[in-house]
Amino acid sequence: MSNVKQIVMPGDPVEVPNLKPRNGVYKCGDNKYCSQFFGILQESEQFVDVVPFTGKYVPRRNDKVIGKVIEIGPSMWIVDISSTYTTLLHMNDAPWRVTSGELKRYMNVGDYVYAKVLSINEIKESWITMKDVGLKKLEGGTLVSIPAPKVPRIIGKGGSMVNMIKDSTHTRIMVGQNGVIWLDGAPENVIVAIGAIRKVEEEAHTVGLTDRVKKYLEDKKGEIVGNSE
Amino acid sequence: MGTASDKKLFDENGLRLDGRSPGDLRPIRIETDVLNRADGSAFIEWGGNKIQVAVYGPREAYPRHMQDINQAFVRARYNMAAFSVDERKRPGPDRRSMEISKVISEALQAAVMVELFPRAQIDVFIEVLQADAGTRIAGLTASAVALAAAGVPMRDLVVGCTAGKVDGKVVLDLSKEEDNFGQADLPVAVMPKSGKVVLMQMDGDLSIDEFNEATSMIFKATERINQIQRDALKKNYASTAQDWGE
Numbered sequence: 001m002s003n004v005k006q007i008v009m010p011g012d013p014v015e016v017p018n019l020k021p022r023n024g025v026y027k028c029g030d031n032k033y034c035s036q037f038f039g040i041l042q043e044s045e046q047f048v049d050v051v052p053f054t055g056k057y058v059p060r061r062n063d064k065v066i067g068k069v070i071e072i073g074p075s076m077w078i079v080d081i082s083s084t085y086t087t088l089l090h091m092n093d094a095p096w097r098v099t100s101g102e103l104k105r106y107m108n109v110g111d112y113v114y115a116k117v118l119s120i121n122e123i124k125e126s127w128i129t130m131k132d133v134g135l136k137k138l139e140g141g142t143l144v145s146i147p148a149p150k151v152p153r154i155i156g157k158g159g160s161m162v163n164m165i166k167d168s169t170h171t172r173i174m175v176g177q178n179g180v181i182w183l184d185g186a187p188e189n190v191i192v193a194i195g196a197i198r199k200v201e202e203e204a205h206t207v208g209l210t211d212r213v214k215k216y217l218e219d220k221k222g223e224i225v226g227n228s229e
Numbered sequence: 230m231g232t233a234s235d236k237k238l239f240d241e242n243g244l245r246l247d248g249r250s251p252g253d254l255r256p257i258r259i260e261t262d263v264l265n266r267a268d269g270s271a272f273i274e275w276g277g278n279k280i281q282v283a284v285y286g287p288r289e290a291y292p293r294h295m296q297d298i299n300q301a302f303v304r305a306r307y308n309m310a311a312f313s314v315d316e317r318k319r320p321g322p323d324r325r326s327m328e329i330s331k332v333i334s335e336a337l338q339a340a341v342m343v344e345l346f347p348r349a350q351i352d353v354f355i356e357v358l359q360a361d362a363g364t365r366i367a368g369l370t371a372s373a374v375a376l377a378a379a380g381v382p383m384r385d386l387v388v389g390c391t392a393g394k395v396d397g398k399v400v401l402d403l404s405k406e407e408d409n410f411g412q413a414d415l416p417v418a419v420m421p422k423s424g425k426v427v428l429m430q431m432d433g434d435l436s437i438d439e440f441n442e443a444t445s446m447i448f449k450a451t452e453r454i455n456q457i458q459r460d461a462l463k464k465n466y467a468s469t470a471q472d473w474g475e
Contacts, residue, residue, distance in 0.1 A: 010340075010382070026382075026384065054379065124348065
């Protein structure tokens with residue numbers, strides 16, 4: 001695998017020997033695939049994907065997302081997950097014993113939730129659930145948003161990037177697949193962590209990013225509080 | 230086409246008023262991501278044209294009755310600023326700008342993968358700040374760049390160009406005077422990879438031979454303009470591209 005990532009435009013042919021085109025491509029002829037996006041070619045062991053530089057989040061089943069309650073119905077919360085469409089959280093999918101019409105007592109408009117995508121249908125209506133380990137209503141903390149296609153870089157291979165930021169800044173971080181990130185900790189530490197996230201966002205399409213973020217975090221070590229413990 | 234006049238549009242060397250030969254384009258410059266609030270944006274300078282494009286979406290379509298259960302729709306809004314032309318233009322939509330909005334929407338709809346976004350709409354706002362002939366094609370060319378920069382899935386970019394007849398001669402990319410005093414104007418937009426035509430209008434008269442000459446000039450020019458589009462998109466990522474040796 002080469003270290004150089006190739007930039008492609010919509011309509012550019014995606015042809016890499018021995019690799020099957022997978023995401024971000026469409027069929028543009030017999031056995032020919034073209035890019036859907038303005039982005040980069042990402043090669044993995046068997047496949048080649050086009051990863052766009054930016055764009056709206058497309059919900060997928062079992063993705064963990066962070067959403068904002070924007071409306072309350074008699075039995076559903078309507079949640080904005082910064083996708084093209086809003087999503088629904090039914091009261092039976094909440095971790096509390098909710099009775100119809102009493103949803104406001106548990107979560108109000110403007111509250112944030114960490115939830116899992118339960119299902120999506122043909123017309124892109126989707127439902128989320130809070131019934132799983134670690135899913136909850138978010139209390140306190142700070143939120144930042146990045147474009148959803150850059151989330152894999154924030155997380156890193158097996159969570160390496162986000163764990164590195166967590167460990168060196170002593171903050172708690174939750175990353176939604178939709179690009180919303182929740183952080184909590186001492187304000188000084190959160191500022192450093194957000195700085196690291198912004199750096200990953202800006203340089204998401206480059207290689208050797210982990211080393212540069214590591215250096216950034218080491219440079220900022222003096223600003224972290226609670227280091228001596 | 231304007232009224233016939235004695236105005237000379239070619240000099241003794243066969244060059245045009247601005248010193249171009251019949252097959253020359255005006256200088257084109259495109260910039261992307263110029264607006265922070267928009268999902269994608271572009272700014273184009275094409276000769277004297279200055280056009281700002283902002284893309285929002287795909288987002289749920291409103292009003293609700295406009296939603297299409299099978300696909301998204303692209304809604305382009307072409308608007309000329311009051312100060313964009315010599316004499317103040319009365320602000321607001323008029324017959325001309327509504328027509329241009331419609332043809333641009335339809336041209337973009339052909340390129341965007343609308344079937345991926347049922348019930349959604351994609352808004353494209355085209356604001357003409359300074360007009361100098363060929364604004365619909367310049368706006369459309371910039372819209373395609375803004376859509377790509379917004380991360381909207383597309384089959385291809387869209388690139389447009391005009392040609393026309395001036396003093397009995399077929400020329401590429403008409404300027405304001407040539408547009409006003411020429412005999413024909415032919416704006417065409419294509420998807421450069423597949424060569425499909427997504428917009429074609431004609432004002433004035435061309436013979437079949439002239440038409441063929443004009444379209445072949447346009448097709449050749451769109452390749453050059455497409456390259457400018459691609460360079461503009463790449464530019465924002467070029468500085469970091471050096472790090473990985475491209």
